[in-house]
Amino acid sequence: xxxxxxxxxxxxxxxxxxNGDGGDCVEIADNLPGIVPVxxxxxxxxxxxxxxxxxxxxPFVAALGEGSx
Numbered sequence: 460x461x462x463x464x465x466x467x468x469x470x471x472x473x474x475x476x477x478n479g480d481g482g483d484c485v486e487i488a489d490n491l492p493g494i495v496p497v498x499x500x501x502x503x504x505x506x507x508x509x510x511x512x513x514x515x516x517x518p519f520v521a522a523l524g525e526g527s528x
Contacts, residue, residue, distance in 0.1 A: 464510055466496055473500065489516075 469488035477484045484501035495516040496508040511519060522528045 464491070464494055464496070466491070466508060469496055469508075471498070471500070 466488065468491065470490040471486040471488050474485040474487065477486075484499065486498050486500045488496050493513050494510045495513055496510045498504070498506065498508040519528075
């Protein structure tokens with residue numbers, strides 16, 4: 460049994476915090492049911508992705524914004 464999610468249908472979009480000159484490129488795909496994958500599109504665009512349960516994504520982003528992570 461594989462625990463690796465199928466990300467072939469992921470519609471990746473660049474984070475609004477990534478700058479336009481090629482630096483800090485973080486992408487997420489929020490079109491998949493139940494999960495939100497995140498990847499570094501600058502260092503490894505076809506590489507691994509970190510996946511969050513959809514219910515955990517908003518609290519994670521909020522914690523980042525508060526500086527508590």
